[in-house]
Amino acid sequence: MSLRPAAFDPRQPRLCVGVLSGTSVDAAEAALCRVEGTGGDVKLTLLAHESRPFEPELVARVLGLHDAQSLCALDFELGERFAEAVLAVIARAGLSPREVHVVGSHGQTMAHLPPGMGPIASTLQIGEAAVIAERTGLPVVSDFRPRDMAVGGQGAPLIPYLDWAVFRGRGKVRAFQNIGGIANVSIVSERVEDTLAFDTGPGNMLLDALARRVTGGLCACDVDGTLSARGQVIPALLDELLGHRFLAKPPPRSAGREDFGEALLSRVWERHGTRPYDVMATARVFTVEATARAYETYVLPRFPMLDAVYVSGGGSRNPGLMEGLKARLAPVPVERLDVLGFPEAAKEAALFALLAAEHLVGTPANVQSATGARRQVVLGKLTP
Template sequence: MKRVVLGLMSGTSCDGVTAALVRTAWPPRLRSLRVLAWRTWAYPPALRRDLLSIASLATPALAALHHRLGGAFARAAETLLRQARVSPGAVAAIGCHGHTAWHVPRTDGTFQIGDASQVAERTGVATVADFRSRDVAAGGQGAPLVPWVDWMLFRRSRGAVAVQNIGGIANVTVVTPCREGVFAFDTGPGMMLIDEAVRRITGGRVGYDRDGRMARGGAVDLAMARDLLAHPWFQKKPPKTTGRELFGARFLDDAMRRHPGVRGADLVRTLAFVTASSIARAYARFVRPACALSEMVLSGGGARHAVVVDDLRRLAGVPVRLSNDLGLPAEAKEAVAFALLALAAIRGEPASLPGATGARHASVLGAIYPA
């Protein structure tokens, strides 16, 4: 079977689509995995605005966004294949996560948009999408789904590793030597609140805090940080997930109303501290009582935010390494993961971990759109 796969990821930061082209053995292992090419394309401003306001869109606008986003995914896949000089005929599958429009699995289900039919049609490659629904049908949270990939790539013969991703939302996989011991959960906001604050401070001219420069110029407001970290969601036991529904613009609105004196760089610095502190506290509450950690492997856009990373090194109580140091680009890691999940789907291999999602059983994930 062909072992080249492509992954497409659009995360809760709504900043763009990341595509990664991967060559792998089966089963996938870090030592045999090679990222052939990857790239992130920023969304056009109008598309990004619609994604940020997705919960308020009427049905016609949501349907149009589903179609437009499918076109953006298809263009990303076509462009990366062309730039990497890889023929679509050499690609076993494309994994398209889509973009999460709503995720309240216990009551309302999960819903990702981005028409995968367009990806399959335009590339001529079988495309796997809608990865989360089957796990929800099996009683799970539908997230996180990356832990199966984390276990395949990062497990050690001894000890546990925290594979920490910081995207819009932050999530951790605790990788143990045996599959049954793996557990995972969202730790809380990642870059989502920081990005939202930067957009407001700059009047929308800047969408994120590049390398942590704005946060570096501010000071932590401890009263605000304590207030945000007291939210009851942080005390909730895993498995648990969250998203923009909780830690989005409304959450920041409420925080700024309660703390009107915290503005500008101080606000960004405080939110960076909240992200790092929520991760460290999650480890103290939920990880260390279960196992001893040897290190943290950090990935996602937050791995580039120097202030968040510095705070993590100081607060987490465990050595921190970037996934880049292990040959896996930090910002491409989730796209790589969905490439591997697509390969599992077309092989008929279960790729969910009930210990991570709370499902009754492991499932083959995704709906397949044939070439």
């Protein structure tokens, strides 16, 4: 059931800012969007995008081990960083906060334990919404994942709603492959209920962690694929990685740092740390092969006539990853999302602008076929 507050008429445009720090933990990303309509008639226009990099010291603290006190402090510190990004993107668009209706903040994921990962399905994102609301003077919708999990869903992926709303084409079947820290795909056609979406597996998370370790923290990622290009694949290690238990799960499925983060890095490094660039080359091919096998197993049998695969996320800027995907998915065309006229770096932040806009008018925005939820629900919690 859709409950629409009378103060927010879905026929009227809403100016919304989406903000997040993704699984790559490299920056606060903010996007200012105009959202018109709702549900099947929703339209989103990107007005401005802002990226504010995090210092290596902050990245290290986010990725480190936390007690209750450090996690509490980090929650408020990230709230300040997200508020700064929100104000910056509004200024970039030549507007004032008074002209904006709402902020949608995904925050920073600290733990994601979907059904099957533990005794209780749960997820935790931080970046205090009250801090963002106070610094910007705007209402904030946050905590988008828990409501889907409360009705039996994975809480992820959420991006299929934007992929369908913004990029669907009449008579077309398109794949939207995001390669952030975790990689996920949305297969989008004209009807949202036909959407297939799930986490394909590792994205940049293992590569990023390796880059930080290999360079002593000087590089937060495999910039332009230059580090992994210096090595050769270790076949035995690649086979071991491709045996990861997550990759055998059928959709709906979602992954997190628990699957492909520091714990996995430590196991790999203990045995192969004397060959750092070879490990990086292997991690790059691991992402390519895990993604391609997900298509071969779950996507192409259902959608044998894909029009194209459009790639976004930091992985789309890694030539080695892109060349590998093009080779493995041929003859299906593989392109960067930018060819559709939407800058890929703004996509995830735009999603949370869209989800906040839908929250304001009471429209459910979880895609059941993607998350496995028992029903559609309105996502997020409002901090006025």
